[in-house]
Amino acid sequence: MERYAPRARSDAYGRRINREHSPLVALALPWLSILLGSLLPLFIIATALPLVPPTGYLMLVAWRLLRPGLLPVWAGFPLGAFDDLFSGQPFGSGILLWSLTMIAMEFLDRRIPWRSFLQDWIAASLALLGYVLATFLLSGAQPGIPGLVALGPQALLSVLLFPAAARIASALDRWRLTRWKVTG
């Protein structure tokens, strides 16, 4: 028998017969990627300046803007607490800032429900700049002018890296909904 349309039984997430989405992967992947993002700066020794962008927060914002409603509003609490364990900030700053971010994003969804990527980028940039500044002020050290100036490269890098983070989140999102072969 001749197959006349080989792709007829598949969509962007793979073939459909005998395959199903995995609820585990679909639900855990965003969380895991954010947790990994929190761990990532740990591997880099950048002692001169706080140069590395807050990758965990970057992933959180990327996922939140890409898929509103996938992460619950309260997700900032556990994820922020995990970030606090490794970020070197005083414990609680991540919980506070990440929770506030999630609430702020809800309000953004109310005001501007339909957004282009550019608007997402602007929203993410504002969030990242606010976050970098707030972590500096809440770092437990006396904030001084030289330290503030030293934040510049990190803030710039964070804003410029958002499109990459959004790409990673969307690639993971495609993988999240892949259908896996059902055995038995």
Add this chain to the structure above:
Amino acid sequence: MAPQSRSGYSKRAQYTLFTGYILAGIGALVGALLLAVSLWHPPFLAGLRGSAQDMAAPATRSAAVARTESKGLIASIQGYLRAGSQNAALKREVEIARIRLKEAEAVRRENATLKALLAIRDGDVKPVAVARLVGSTATSARRFAYLGAGSEQGVRVGMPVLSPRGVVGRILETGRNSSRVLLLLDSESVLPVRRSNDELVAFAEGRGDSLLRIRLINLGLNPLKVGDLFVTSGAGGYYRPGTAVAILTEKTNDGGVARIVSDPAATDFVAVMPIFEPTAVKVAETPVDQAVEN
């Protein structure tokens, strides 16, 4: 992507959304409270952080090995590219270094004689532990590094961390197999120093932007010169005197701005040394009206 948070007419969905908001609000409040406690009392939840760090340590340790090895490869490639001119410069430097070495030898012998005369026992100080710097808080405005040795290796809070070049920082928190180091560059780090060639004392404070601020104790005419080397003075009892700290790069009216000698990013292994004068540290920590326990 259209937001899916509009819950429509489903009562259940509305309640779920509402509960989510309440939980998020509570989360933010709890976060603010925890933050206030941590700012007021920094060692808060240090144990939790320590064990989290211990769990991440195996991964960060192998990453540290890969990082230093790749750095070595890049350095050797660079070496080939600049071999000729560098060779000539190095030869000159070695000749001068040889002369200085002989001078230092003489001074060392003289020192030994004088110490023998005064009957001072010059005990060799053995490091408590030698380990790699396995990671750092690369995002935070604070400058902390993580060390691959902890309380099981004998590392205790307050011990100085040295690299072959000079002072790196001080142990701030210990886990079982890892510990957190407060680097000299952190804006909360203050280290008593003196100029290497005389007794001019000062404080070296981190500025948070990869430079140290040298604050003179005796104000008046600023005797500093660009290029002055500062070493630990031993005051405070944590560090042994005479370890290199920073080189002055710029003069200001109350001291100067200095660059750290031992950039932790460029160091591979570091040594954790015992506290120089534990009694002095204990005395400094005891309130004036209490007796010091030994």
